[in-house]
Amino acid sequence: MKKIELALHEDFSTVTELRNVIAEICRRLEFDKQDIYHIKSAVDEAFINIIQHSYKNKTGDVKIELDADDKKVTIRIMDWGEPLDKTHLRRSSLSDIINEQKEHGLGLLMIERLMDKVKYVRRKKTNTLIMVKRRKEKLHERSRRT
């Protein structure tokens, strides 16, 4: 088990560096290229959601923990802003977004589609988004079992 913690106190401009750091960590954890893209995208979306909705476009503290083993990586993203508005959990459909000419509403949908498990917890003024990405089974491991 490998555990990595990142502490941030920043704004939108940090998202580029954050994506690069997450991608580099996932490369070292030997995730494949597509999974790395999905994990950094999910972290990007979660981070932007925190800045826009939890901290209302102001700066604030964000803590990211990554726990990785040979089967999966679990990412916990914590902030101490406003609780997640439950109406944001009601996902917009693509046709709603197109017909209502909305430019927002895809972030949570993206996180759910890109990651294997997603859970939001609010406890003692701390928002925690827990996301799990399972590793793709390597071909040689699959063939070894058959």
Place this chain on the structure above:
Amino acid sequence: MKEAEELKITQTITGDKQKIAILNLHGYLDSNTSPLLKERFLSLDSQTHCFVLDFSDVEYVSSAGWGVILGRIKDYRDKGGDIVFVRMNREVASVYELLELNKVMKHFITIQEAVHYFSGEHK
């Protein structure tokens, strides 16, 4: 650490009866850069409602990037136009499919195919 991840957009207007804007996007389409694409759409509004987005040099697209595109589609389709994609890389295409954007938008292998779509040959 990489330098800032930017977006550059170059455009070509083609077509005789039907003007088609081919936008070549280069770089990263995210919350920082997506306003550039929105500005480009708006600046071309008086010329065309038909857009080919050449994604061959796009490294990354966040929900803000997809959102700017989805936010324009209805308006363009109502006016007889559309937005289509060309040449997404594997990673960007994987998100395009996971979001099921492939059910509501078109993705072509070549710019020529995309232009033919607007000129009515495949419509």
